[in-house]
Amino acid sequence: MERIIATYLIETPYDPPAAAAVLAGEQSSGTFVAIPGETAQLKERFAARVVSVEALETLTSPAIPGAISPNGQYHRALVKVSWSIENFGFNLPLLVSTLQGNLYEIKQFTGLKLLDIVLPASYGIHFNGPEFGVTGCRALTGVTGGPLIGTIIKPSIGLSPEQTASMVDTLASAGIDFVKDDELLSASANSSFEARLAAVMQVVNKHADKTGKKIMYAFNISGEMDEMQRRYDAILAAGGTCAMISINSVGLSATQKIISKGGLAIHGHRNGWGMLNRHPLLGIDFRAYQKIWRLVGVDQLHVNGIDNKFWESDDSVVASIEALKQPLFDQANPLPVVSSGQWGGQAFETYQRTQTVDLLYMAGGGIMAHPMGPAAGVLALQQAWQGAVDGWTLEATAAQYPEFRKSVEKFGSSK
Amino acid sequence: MERIIATYLIETPYDPPAAAAVLAGEQSSGTFVAIPGETAQLKERFAARVVSVEALETLTSPAIPGAISPNGQYHRALVKVSWSIENFGFNLPLLVSTLQGNLYEIKQFTGLKLLDIVLPASYGIHFNGPEFGVTGCRALTGVTGGPLIGTIIKPSIGLSPEQTASMVDTLASAGIDFVKDDELLSASANSSFEARLAAVMQVVNKHADKTGKKIMYAFNISGEMDEMQRRYDAILAAGGTCAMISINSVGLSATQKIISKGGLAIHGHRNGWGMLNRHPLLGIDFRAYQKIWRLVGVDQLHVNGIDNKFWESDDSVVASIEALKQPLFDQANPLPVVSSGQWGGQAFETYQRTQTVDLLYMAGGGIMAHPMGPAAGVLALQQAWQGAVDGWTLEATAAQYPEFRKSVEKFGSSK
Numbered sequence: 001m002e003r004i005i006a007t008y009l010i011e012t013p014y015d016p017p018a019a020a021a022v023l024a025g026e027q028s029s030g031t032f033v034a035i036p037g038e039t040a041q042l043k044e045r046f047a048a049r050v051v052s053v054e055a056l057e058t059l060t061s062p063a064i065p066g067a068i069s070p071n072g073q074y075h076r077a078l079v080k081v082s083w084s085i086e087n088f089g090f091n092l093p094l095l096v097s098t099l100q101g102n103l104y105e106i107k108q109f110t111g112l113k114l115l116d117i118v119l120p121a122s123y124g125i126h127f128n129g130p131e132f133g134v135t136g137c138r139a140l141t142g143v144t145g146g147p148l149i150g151t152i153i154k155p156s157i158g159l160s161p162e163q164t165a166s167m168v169d170t171l172a173s174a175g176i177d178f179v180k181d182d183e184l185l186s187a188s189a190n191s192s193f194e195a196r197l198a199a200v201m202q203v204v205n206k207h208a209d210k211t212g213k214k215i216m217y218a219f220n221i222s223g224e225m226d227e228m229q230r231r232y233d234a235i236l237a238a239g240g241t242c243a244m245i246s247i248n249s250v251g252l253s254a255t256q257k258i259i260s261k262g263g264l265a266i267h268g269h270r271n272g273w274g275m276l277n278r279h280p281l282l283g284i285d286f287r288a289y290q291k292i293w294r295l296v297g298v299d300q301l302h303v304n305g306i307d308n309k310f311w312e313s314d315d316s317v318v319a320s321i322e323a324l325k326q327p328l329f330d331q332a333n334p335l336p337v338v339s340s341g342q343w344g345g346q347a348f349e350t351y352q353r354t355q356t357v358d359l360l361y362m363a364g365g366g367i368m369a370h371p372m373g374p375a376a377g378v379l380a381l382q383q384a385w386q387g388a389v390d391g392w393t394l395e396a397t398a399a400q401y402p403e404f405r406k407s408v409e410k411f412g413s414s415k
Numbered sequence: 416m417e418r419i420i421a422t423y424l425i426e427t428p429y430d431p432p433a434a435a436a437v438l439a440g441e442q443s444s445g446t447f448v449a450i451p452g453e454t455a456q457l458k459e460r461f462a463a464r465v466v467s468v469e470a471l472e473t474l475t476s477p478a479i480p481g482a483i484s485p486n487g488q489y490h491r492a493l494v495k496v497s498w499s500i501e502n503f504g505f506n507l508p509l510l511v512s513t514l515q516g517n518l519y520e521i522k523q524f525t526g527l528k529l530l531d532i533v534l535p536a537s538y539g540i541h542f543n544g545p546e547f548g549v550t551g552c553r554a555l556t557g558v559t560g561g562p563l564i565g566t567i568i569k570p571s572i573g574l575s576p577e578q579t580a581s582m583v584d585t586l587a588s589a590g591i592d593f594v595k596d597d598e599l600l601s602a603s604a605n606s607s608f609e610a611r612l613a614a615v616m617q618v619v620n621k622h623a624d625k626t627g628k629k630i631m632y633a634f635n636i637s638g639e640m641d642e643m644q645r646r647y648d649a650i651l652a653a654g655g656t657c658a659m660i661s662i663n664s665v666g667l668s669a670t671q672k673i674i675s676k677g678g679l680a681i682h683g684h685r686n687g688w689g690m691l692n693r694h695p696l697l698g699i700d701f702r703a704y705q706k707i708w709r710l711v712g713v714d715q716l717h718v719n720g721i722d723n724k725f726w727e728s729d730d731s732v733v734a735s736i737e738a739l740k741q742p743l744f745d746q747a748n749p750l751p752v753v754s755s756g757q758w759g760g761q762a763f764e765t766y767q768r769t770q771t772v773d774l775l776y777m778a779g780g781g782i783m784a785h786p787m788g789p790a791a792g793v794l795a796l797q798q799a800w801q802g803a804v805d806g807w808t809l810e811a812t813a814a815q816y817p818e819f820r821k822s823v824e825k826f827g828s829s830k
Contacts, residue, residue, distance in 0.1 A: 027599065028570075028571060028572060028599065029569070029570035029571050029572060029573060042570060042573035042574070043570075043573070045573060045605075046570075046572045046573035046603065047573075064693055064694050065693065065694075065695065065726060066726045067726075084604075086603060086604035086605070087572055087599065087600075087603055087604075088599075088601070088603070089602060089603075089604075091601055091602065091637070091638045091639070091642075092639070093637045093638055093639075093661060093664040093665045093666075094599070094601050094637055094638060094661075094664070096661075096663075096664040096687070097598050097599060097637065097661045097664045097684075097686050097687065098599055100664075100687050100690060101598060101599070101661070101664070101686035101687050102598070102686045102687075102689070102725075103689075104687065104688070104689025104690045104693060105688070105689040105693075105719075105725035105726060105727065105755075106725065106726070107724070107725055107726035109726075154444070155443075155444035155457060155458075155461075156443060156444050157443060157444060157461045157502055158444060158457035158458070158460065158461035158462075159457070183512050183516060183517070184442065184443065184502065184503075184509070184512065184513055184516070185502075186503070186506055186509050187504060187506065188461065188501060188502055188503070188504075189499075189501035189502075189504075190460075190501070222506070222508045222509055222512065223506045223508055223509060223668070224506070224507070224508075224668055224671055224672070225640070225668050225669060225671065225672035226672070227506075228668065246508060246509075246511075246512045246516070248511075249508040249509070249511040249512045249515075249516070249667065250508045250666060250667060250668045251508075251665060251666010251667045251668055251669055251670070252664065252665060252666045252669075253638070253639055253640050253643065253665045253666055253668075253669035253670075254640060254666055254667075254668030254669040254672065255666070255668075256639055256640065257639070257640035257641070257669065269512075271512050271516035271517045272511070272512065272515050272516050272517075272519065273519070273520070274517070274518075274519025274520040275515060275519045275691060275697065275698050275699070276690060276691075278479050278480065278519060278520075278697060279479050279480075279694050279697055280480065282690065282693060282694055282697070283690050284690070304520075309522070310517075310520035310521065310522055311480060311481045311482075311520060311521065311522035311524075312520065340520075
């Protein structure tokens with residue numbers, strides 16, 4: 001019978017194999033005293049199994065509160081645990097409760113992070129994965145070479161539908177590929193979803209009629225289930241191509257339901273991610289996280305960006321892009337969404353370290369605040385990526401292209 | 416215009432007021448360069464505001480990775496921030512993205528925990544809260560005095576529907592009020608949801624016909640949206656009174672949708688909670704968390720238990736029960752679900768510190784592994800609570816009641 005294997009980074013004051021056994025017991029058949037009916041046969045079929053325990057370093061203080069070590073030592077280890085898919089089938093919320101449930105409560109751990117999961121072959125048959133992904137998003141936007149260039153409407157909240165549409169008009173004229181609502185805006189007092197959709201799509205369709213290129217606008221539909229369904233349908237009816245969902249806030253089951261409707265690319269925004277990942281010994285690593293959301297079927301997923309304005313390291317960003325580049329069954333690969341403090345200067349390191357242009361590269365001020373205007377801002381980003389792909393340095397690219405040179409002058413020293 | 420106020424515990428190498436200003440900017444209109452269109456009027460209406468900053472202690476090492484302090488100092492503070500409800504209206508996922516979104520990514524913080532929220536009066540009109548809560552769950556189970564006594568079917572996973580039903584038969588005969596699926600079981604290879612529902616409800620209804628008392632069985636419906644709806648309907652049709660949802664795994668929007676159907680008490684299981692709460696300087700405190708889920712409408716919510724087998728302190732458990740006891744508008748109060756390593760001995764401290772019997776008190780082995788059998792196990796729990804409410808000590812209660820005395824002998828030294 002197929003099994004799912006999860007890898008955890010653990011820390012414990014006890015012997016790591018003993019602590020791993022507690023995890024396996026708690027997450028399959030554990031209780032604090034022996035119970036009639038818990039037969040050896042049942043255990044064999046449904047019990048979680050500790051596959052391996054690889055000892056790592058020992059420290060003298062715990063990473064997070066838990067059991068106190070009698071000898072002041074806290075042992076870290078990589079632990080692999082497996083479950084039969086007979087336990088949960090293809091029920092993703094149940095899988096999440098198994099892999100990321102009460103085990104975080106176990107006091108034998110002073111650190112516990114889910115690093116990765118290995119999914120069985122039947123998941124590749126049952127789950128379709130992203131409807132669009134990299135290839136589909138390229139087809140929808142008509143972008144054949146280089147990354148999709150995108151931006152977020154700012155200020156995040158406060159603009160009227162007409163002001164938003166006017167910015168989209170400017171951006172579409174500038175040759176942008178993708179524009180999105182901020183995650184803080186779905187419907188505000190001065191920008192109802194319906195009015196914004198109508199105003200923005202009028203502009204998007206006007207440009208598409210004129211140029212043959214339809215920019216992708218990600219409308220933030222995050223909200224109650226019925227409202228999300230209505231808004232999804234409204235986007236489709238208006239000729240839109242994308243809906244944005246704050247996946248952590250909306251949650252797994254509702255996102256899965258929305259995606260099952262089909263027809264729109266889903267922009268998966270991971271706001272709240274820091275809560276799940278920021279501590280090195282607590283939560284979930286992006287490698288595991290992205291697999292779950294690929295099964296759910298998001299077409300685009302945020303990965304932050306090199307030299308970003310947030311706390312995340314460049315190494316972590318690169319690892320996240322690499323994770324999304326890996327195949328998952330024969331599913332489409334989601335498009336990594338690179339954002340946060342990006343202006344084009346990071347294209348060089350991003351390309352050098354990931355060797356891909358299959359990205360949605362998002363810049364805010366880097367476009368709208370470009371000294372020569374938004375069109376030059378978009379062009380500058382394309383130039384930066386062209387230079388990066390051609391193996392040029394930032395300096396050589398700036399010397400070649402005047403628009404990118406202006407970006408370097410304005411944004412090159414900002415952090 | 417009404418505002419929502421959130422209180423955060425922060426840690427920062429910078430001046431706390433400056434870091435708080437970054438949070439407010441990021442969570443309303445922030446980007447890394449000035450943008451045309453961001454007028455003073457817009458800011459005034461939609462910007463988050465720092466209400467207060469209360470300095471706490473200063474430490475010499477950061478709680479979580481973030482900006483490095485130039486002078487080695489990390490300042491903690493309580494920060495209150497407010498948002499106009501014009502930003503998100505009654506859209507709870509959007510509220511969550513505002514209160515718990517990208518702010519966890521801000522590198523200016525080396526610690527950030529959402530402690531509490533103050534909701535505006537209009538939320539009390541818009542949201543109904545729990546359909547049943549304490550009073551409704553008492554009415555459904557016919558329990559008028561003392562806590563509802565409950566248990567979890569163990570082993571968590573592996574029993575057939577017939578074995579589960581047989582245990583329910585035993586437990587119903589023993590006088591129990593509440594039984595639940597484990598959160599690891601919804602449908603397994605040898606226990607389909609439908610077969611388990613049929614087998615269990617046949618037993619539940621048989622006892623109800625005989626005694627007039629219908630025990631509440633919480634069937635775990637956690638899963639995909641359509642399946643959850645079908646299972647909810649099936650429980651109702653079979654005469655059941657309760658559905659269980661792993662709220663973190665299923666997510667907010669789908670849980671809200673299920674609850675809107677009406678008719679069943681919702682048992683809110685918070686597995687995965689440790690990931691959100693276990694670090695003292697990261698995530699969300701139960702005070703804030705429970706308010707969101709009360710708005711969603713869960714009728715029962717887990718709070719762990721005194722002297723539990725997990726990592727959580729007794730103080731934290733007591734604070735969680737107190738949080739659920741507080742009124743929220745004129746909504747019904749959810750029933751706190753006390754569980755984990757409970758056998759009755761903890762009734763004394765639980766009552767002494769919370770002064771309430773409006774609890775669902777869950778014991779596993781404490782019932783099924785009682786030396787005199789499950790009926791004595793249930794009776795022992797009722798005796799423990801009677802003794803606690805009467806102001807007796809554990810010892811006096813054990814001296815008075817033989818069933819509880821046996822519990823003390825068997826479980827009194829276990830931890």
